[in-house]
Amino acid sequence: DAGVIQSPRHEVTEMGQEVTLRCKPISGHDYLFWYRQTMMRGLELLIYFNNNVPIDDSGMPEDRFSAKMPNASFSTLKIQPSEPRDSAVYFCASTITENYGYTFGSGTRLTVV
Amino acid sequence: SQQGEEDPQALSIQEGENATMNCSYKTSINNLQWYRQNSGRGLVHLILIRSNEREKHSGRLRVTLDTSKKSSSLLITASRAADTASYFCATDANNAGNMLTFGGGTRLMVKP
Numbered sequence: 001d002a003g004v005i006q007s008p009r010h011e012v013t014e015m016g017q018e019v020t021l022r023c024k025p026i027s028g029h030d031y032l033f034w035y036r037q038t039m040m041r042g043l044e045l046l047i048y049f050n051n052n053v054p055i056d057d058s059g060m061p062e063d064r065f066s067a068k069m070p071n072a073s074f075s076t077l078k079i080q081p082s083e084p085r086d087s088a089v090y091f092c093a094s095t096i097t098e099n100y101g102y103t104f105g106s107g108t109r110l111t112v113v
Numbered sequence: 114s115q116q117g118e119e120d121p122q123a124l125s126i127q128e129g130e131n132a133t134m135n136c137s138y139k140t141s142i143n144n145l146q147w148y149r150q151n152s153g154r155g156l157v158h159l160i161l162i163r164s165n166e167r168e169k170h171s172g173r174l175r176v177t178l179d180t181s182k183k184s185s186s187l188l189i190t191a192s193r194a195a196d197t198a199s200y201f202c203a204t205d206a207n208n209a210g211n212m213l214t215f216g217g218g219t220r221l222m223v224k225p
């Protein structure tokens with residue numbers, strides 16, 4: 001397995017633009033997590049899914065953020081409109097119920113200018 | 114909010130020395146995990162210790178857990194320059210399903 005795959009690796013966008021981050025979890029994993037990492041706030045859980053269903057989205061900063069998981073092999077995190085304070089590294093991770101260790105993707109470094 | 118807090122925030126040692134990092138958390142947990150993050154990369158799972166376990170080993174890694182003190186330590190023995198990274202503890206709280214909360218991390222530098 002190629003691991004958790006995120007795209008793009010880097011994204012630079014202008015304030016007000018829509019940004020879509022993508023994640024492909026490991027096949028067979030039934031949990032998917034979106035985290036955001038910044039120097040100031042560390043790693044923050046934004047939302048997680050179990051069997052494609054959103055379970056807890058209390059970490060989503062505001063209505064500008066939305067996440068979907070249309071099937072077991074794909075998830076998106078969308079920011080619309082983007083703001084400079086959204087600049088961070090966004091990680092996707094997946095795991096299987098019986099194994100609590102997460103596998104992380106390489107992250108998407110988002111810069112909003 | 115961060116469930117786990119690592120101590121120290123930064124640690125610098127010479128190659129061959131042992132490195133000890135500590136983690137404290139606030140609520141009851143199912144398990145505690147340690148992860149490593151190299152600069153510019155994603156986190157890598159190192160080891161998991163369950164709440165009914167007190168010590169666990171994996172290669173040069175030794176993890177202890179004291180649930181009465183709500184604390185854990187990660188010991189890396191005979192450190193190498195390649196161990197230079199940030200290390201995070203993460204907790205799976207009792208009523209949080211499979212959701213992990215991460216601490217702020219310890220930045221370890223191992224000088225050759």
